[in-house]
Amino acid sequence: MRIAIFTDTYTPEINGVAKTLQRLANYLERSKIEYKVFAPESKTTVPEVPHIQRFASLPFLLYPECRIALPNPVQMKQSLEEFKPSLIHIATPLNLGLYGLHYGKKHHIPVVASYHTHFDDYLKYYHVPFLQKWFWKYMFWFHRSVEKIYVPSQSTKEKLTNISFHDELEIWGRGIDHSYYTPIKKTDEIRRKYQIKQRKILLYVGRIAPEKEIDIALNTYETLPLHLRQDTHFLIVGDGPQLKLLSEHNNEQITFTGFLEGEELAKIYASSDLFLFPSSTETFGNVVLEAMASGLPVVGANAGGVQHLINHGENGFLCEARNVKGFSAYTALLLDDNDKRYRFANNARQFALTQSWDEIFSRLIRSYYDVVKRNVKRFSA
Incomplete structure (x- = not known):
């Protein structure tokens, strides 16, 4: 299995999404599962890493920890054709995610997404609650064709279920390095x-x-x-x-x-x-x-x-x-x-x-495999 991850926030940015995705990448590395991360350039200089392809970016107005990437479609297409992903995981529904979604649909590659942040709740704190309608309109449109959406907690799953956001919502929890935080x-x-x-x-x-x-x-x-x-x-x-x-x-x-x-x-x-x-x-x-x-x-x-x-x-x-x-x-x-x-x-x-990262990522990989198998059956039938 080869996994392409599209995200608008990644290390060295410090937030829950970036940290989780870095841990996922580390787990894939240890498990010898091929992966490639498509992410924005950081505001700080970072060394080039073969598994990570970065693109010029601008800070997202409401949440500067996320950056709006300015992807090069030709470059991305070439990278994906060389990598030949069997699964695409979209972590954020912005520019990079849009390209990943488009590429997956065009080439019949299964696409999964993860929902990390209640941006709709944030809007009232920044005095723009009127944007909630357009936020959800876009979110429904973006996620309607993905195979599955991973959510971090039961309350998030319930919130999205109550608005009929997607038929397949699965909890992808979080772990802790309890030898580091001790x-x-x-x-x-x-x-x-x-x-x-x-x-x-x-x-x-x-x-x-x-x-x-x-x-x-x-x-x-x-x-x-x-x-x-x-x-x-x-x-x-x-x-x-x-x-x-x-x-x-x-x-x-x-x-x-x-x-x-x-x-x-x-x-x-x-x-x-x-x-x-x-x-x-x-x-x-x-x-x-x-x-x-x-x-x-x-x-x-x-x-x-x-x-x-x-x-x-x-x-x-x-x-x-x-x-x-x-x-x-x-x-x-x-x-x-x-x-x-x-x-x-x-x-x-x-x-x-009791909160083990390895167990959490192991469940996620099994879920990935299920999605890939289901996609193979669909297009071989």
């Missing part, structure tokens, strides 16, 4: 670097943007009981359009670190006490699983993909979306009760240990 990376180095004097560290990791509802996280911290607020430092890790404005605060107990990755991020997770994640627009919630693997209980929104990761009252608490009172109450409960927090932390780690 409690053993806890270190006092984080306290020294960010001059943290308080005994407890509350953590948020994610995009600093309206759709992540970072305002709920800040309000949650500000409404904690005084004794807890005085004893807790709030670390906010990430970059995004709201970073400059929000970081101009005068609270010495709130630190915006900016974008972090790698070992430093893993150490921050492990060195914190509690993870706060109010976003209700997640299709999965990768950072929640990273936090759990690092031994952190999570207070999150009872919405989207996050609700499937948190077992309420066991490894964290689920709160009504945008309900600051609820977020504040559960955050205070776990900050104030060390025994409960430690028990939840252990449960969170144990849950993360």
